[in-house]
Amino acid sequence: MKDSRKNIFIILGPLLFFAMQALDTPGGMPDAAWDVLSAVVWIALWWITEAVPIAVTALLPIVLFPLTGAQDLASTTASYGHKYIFLYMGGFILAIAIEKWDLHKRIALHIISLIGTNVTRIILGFMVATAFMSMWISNTATSVMMLPIAMSIISQLKDNPATEADENKIFGKALMLSIAYSASIGGIATLIGTPPNLVLAGYVQEVYDIEITFFQWLKFGLPISVVLLAISWFYITRKAFTFKQKEFPGGKAEIRRLITELGPIKREEKMVLAVFVFTAFCWITRSFLLQKFLPQIDDTIIAMFAGILLFCLPAKGSRRLINWKEAVKMPWGIMILFGGGMALAAAFETSGLAVWMGSTMTLLKFLPLVLLVILIITSVNFITEMTSNLATTAMLLPILAPIAVSLNVNPYILMVATTVAASCAFMLPVATPPNAVVFGSGYLRIPDMIRTGIWMNIISIILLSAFVYFILPLVWGFDPLELGQEFVKTTTTK
Numbered sequence: 270m271k272d273s274r275k276n277i278f279i280i281l282g283p284l285l286f287f288a289m290q291a292l293d294t295p296g297g298m299p300d301a302a303w304d305v306l307s308a309v310v311w312i313a314l315w316w317i318t319e320a321v322p323i324a325v326t327a328l329l330p331i332v333l334f335p336l337t338g339a340q341d342l343a344s345t346t347a348s349y350g351h352k353y354i355f356l357y358m359g360g361f362i363l364a365i366a367i368e369k370w371d372l373h374k375r376i377a378l379h380i381i382s383l384i385g386t387n388v389t390r391i392i393l394g395f396m397v398a399t400a401f402m403s404m405w406i407s408n409t410a411t412s413v414m415m416l417p418i419a420m421s422i423i424s425q426l427k428d429n430p431a432t433e434a435d436e437n438k439i440f441g442k443a444l445m446l447s448i449a450y451s452a453s454i455g456g457i458a459t460l461i462g463t464p465p466n467l468v469l470a471g472y473v474q475e476v477y478d479i480e481i482t483f484f485q486w487l488k489f490g491l492p493i494s495v496v497l498l499a500i501s502w503f504y505i506t507r508k509a510f511t512f513k514q515k516e517f518p519g520g521k522a523e524i525r526r527l528i529t530e531l532g533p534i535k536r537e538e539k540m541v542l543a544v545f546v547f548t549a550f551c552w553i554t555r556s557f558l559l560q561k562f563l564p565q566i567d568d569t570i571i572a573m574f575a576g577i578l579l580f581c582l583p584a585k586g587s588r589r590l591i592n593w594k595e596a597v598k599m600p601w602g603i604m605i606l607f608g609g610g611m612a613l614a615a616a617f618e619t620s621g622l623a624v625w626m627g628s629t630m631t632l633l634k635f636l637p638l639v640l641l642v643i644l645i646i647t648s649v650n651f652i653t654e655m656t657s658n659l660a661t662t663a664m665l666l667p668i669l670a671p672i673a674v675s676l677n678v679n680p681y682i683l684m685v686a687t688t689v690a691a692s693c694a695f696m697l698p699v700a701t702p703p704n705a706v707v708f709g710s711g712y713l714r715i716p717d718m719i720r721t722g723i724w725m726n727i728i729s730i731i732l733l734s735a736f737v738y739f740i741l742p743l744v745w746g747f748d749p750l751e752l753g754q755e756f757v758k759t760t761t762t763k
Contacts, residue, residue: 274318275318275319275320275321276320278314278315278318278320279315279320279321281314282310282311282312282314282315282320283311285307285310285311285314286307286308286310286311286333289303289306289307289310290304290307290337297625298621298622298625299620299621299622299625300338301338301339301340301619301620301621301622302620302621302622302625304333304334304337304338304339304620305334305337305339305340305616305617305620305622306622307333307337308329308330308333308334308337308339308616309613309664311329311333312326312327312329312330312609312613312664313664315329316660316663316664317660322602323602323606323659323660324601324602324603324605324606324609326609326660327605327606327608327609327610327663328605328609329609330345330348330609330612330613330616331345331346331349331612334612334616339616339620340612340615340616340619340620344615344619345612345615345616348475348608348609348611348612348614348615349605349608349609349611349612350608351471351474351475351607351608351611352474352567352569353467353470353471353474353569353607353611354471354604354607354608354611355569355572355573356460356461356467356568356569356572357461357464357467357572357603357604357607358572358573358576358599358604359569359571359572359573359574359575359576360405360406360461360572361407361596361599361600362575362576362579362591362596362599363405363406363544363545363548363572363575363576363579364405364406364407364410365591365595365596365598365599366541366544366579366590366591367405367406367541367545368406368410368414369590369591369595370535370537370538370541370590371531371538372538372541372542372545373402373406373411373414374414374418374527374531375528375531375534375538376398376401376402377395377398377399377402377414377415377418378398378418378524378527378528378531379528380394380397380398380401381394381395381398381418381524382394382521382524382525382528384397385521388440388506388512389502389506389512391422391444392443392444392447392502392505392506393502393506395415395418395419395444395447395448395451396447396448396450396451396498396501396502397451397498398415399411399412399415399447399448399451399452399455400451400452400454400455400458400494400498401455402414402415402455403451403452403453403454403455403456403462403463404455404456404458404459404462404494405459405461405462405545405549407456407463407600407702408452408453408455408456408462408463408701408702408703409452409702409703409706411452411455411703412448412449412452412702412703412706412707413706415448415452416448416706416707416710418527419444419445419448419710420710421523421527422444422523422524423437423440423441423444423712436512436513438712439510439511439512440510440512441710441712442510442712442713442717443505443506443509443510444712445707445708445710445712445713446505446509446707446713446717446718446721446722447501447502447505448703448706448707449695449701449703449704449706449707450501450505450695450703450725451498451501452701452703453692453693453694453695453701453703453704454494454497454498454501454692454693455494455498456692457490457493457494457497457689457692457693458487458490458491458493458494458495459483459486459487459490459491459552460481460482460483460486460487460490460552460568461483461572462490463658463692464603464606464607464658464659464662465658465659465661465662465688465691465692466486466490466688466692467607468607468610468659468662468663468666468688469481469662469666469684469685469687469688470486471607471610471611471614472610472611472614472666472667472670472684473684475611475614475615475618476614476615476617476618476623476667476670477680477755477756479755482555482556482568483552483553483555483556483568484552484553484554484555484556484557485556485745487553488744488745489685489736489740489741489744489745490689492736492740493689493732493733493736496732497693497728497729497732500728500732501725501728504724504725504728505721508724509721509724536585537584537585537590540582540584540590541579541590544575544578544579544582544590547575548571548572548575551566551571552568552571552572555567555568555571576596579591580592580593580596603659606659606660606663609663610659610662610663610666613663613664613667614663614666614667617667617668617671618667622667623667623670623671624671624674626668626671626672633672633676638678638682638738638749638750639734639738641676641683642682642683642686642734642737642738643730643734645669645683645686645687645690646686646687646689646690646730646733646734646737647690647730649661649665649686649687649690649691650690650693650694650726650729650730651694651726653690653691653694653700653701654694654696654697654700654726658691658692658694658701659691661687661691662687662688662691665687666684666687666688669683669684669687670683670684673752674752674756677750677751677752678749678750678751678752679742679747679748679749679750679751679752679753679756680752680753680756681741681745681747681749681753682737682738682741682742682749685737685741686733686734686737689733689736689737690729690730690733693725693726693729693730693733694726695718695721695722695725695726695729696718696719696722696723696725696726697715697718697719697722698715698718700722704718
């Protein structure tokens with residue numbers, strides 16, 4: 270049944286495209302803009318329904334834009350080599366090296382060990398460790414890594430005669446959800462933590478020629494992560510689940526056993542850790558320190574240098590810290606999806622579709638900006654329960670940016686609102702990869718996830734709306750009710 274529905278959407282996409290192509294271009298819209306809009310309808314339908322893999326859908330602009338005349342082939346394919354794709358590639362290589370030498374396990378286990386064995390503290394330990402790792406490596410990889418550690422802890426408690434059976438079941442559900450939530454929340458903190466963040470940075474670079482630096486995003490994203498992580502921990506341990514047995518015997522011993530199992534820290538782990546710390550330091554200090562000495566240095570250059578360095582540094586025997594066979598396992602599909610998003614962004618601007626869409630959204634002018642922010646965050650939050658957060662961000666940014674320009678408000682407000690909301694879908698297994706990973710553990714049912722996740726969605730909507738409307742303009746230094754000279758200049762030039 271599922272395959273037959275997908276077949277319908279596979280056929281429906283091109284049918285809608287050709288039907289729109291057969292119609293006359295609406296008055297006031299450039300022909301190229303109508304061609305792009307026709308392609309966007311096909312792309313959006315396949316992205317939303319996942320009729321084919323979303324990375325495959327992201328290749329459609331290479332076919333559709335040149336054939337319709339919306340954009341030439343060279344300009345379209347150039348988007349698939351955007352610098353942020355290489356920034357993410359460097360991050361993936363670093364993540365693969367961290368996982369290869371089990372450095373991620375050592376960091377996670379020591380964080381948990383430091384926090385304690387009280388049931389709520391064990392959950393906090395897992396959440397802090399998961400969120401921290403998710404800042405630097407993909408939330409999917411983080412949740413997959415944390416899952417076996419969590420299951421071994423639950424298993425240890427289950428075998429202990431002093432542990433109540435029901436308490437174990439409750440603890441298992443709480444721990445699984447805490448991993449899923451903190452993996453998504455941690456990704457918000459850094460520019461490379463989750464794909465939507467890089468889509469935003471790439472779009473702003475592509476369309477407005479403005480760079481969002483690693484440190485600039487960190488100033489805004491890290492406080493959100495810290496506050497949302499603390500709230501979600503309190504909610505999970507105090508409201509969503511209650512534990513009669515506060516101290517679970519055996520928890521500390523199991524963590525110590527797992528640390529002992531890893532053995533003393535290896536030379537290779539130290540070298541990977543040194544590269545990791547060096548890279549993070551460079552990313553954080555680049556905009557206000559490194560550029561004084563190296564004016565041309567960029568976050569992408571730092572990421573690629575770190576990746577290349579890992580291929581050069583020696584490991585045990587005649588090996589290196591990472592080899593190409595291991596590196597090619599990085600998720601190429603996500604990078605192709607980035608390219609598709611950048612191609613859409615460029616086509617929206619060059620075809621005139623962005624300006625046309627912005628001028629037609631007159632009804633939104635009557636909404637106060639704060640209500641518009643809440644509306645966008647709420648809509649994106651629930652849309653991404655059923656669709657890819659990356660695809661959703663790639664679709665909406667080219668639409669919302671020109672709307673902001675037409676409303677004479679700073680585009681950062683609407684674009685950042687969309688980006689952070691896309692990382693906060695907590696209800697369904699299909700919403701995010703971390704949700705799907707913990708659902709596969711067997712400790713959770715869909716009603717468990719919906720009952721707990723709906724309140725997390727509501728909490729995140731309130732918190733994100735407050736941060737975007739009040740904190741973002743202060744941290745990034747702009748007036749939300751003014752378009753901003755950098756955007757005015759770009760808009761008038763185009």
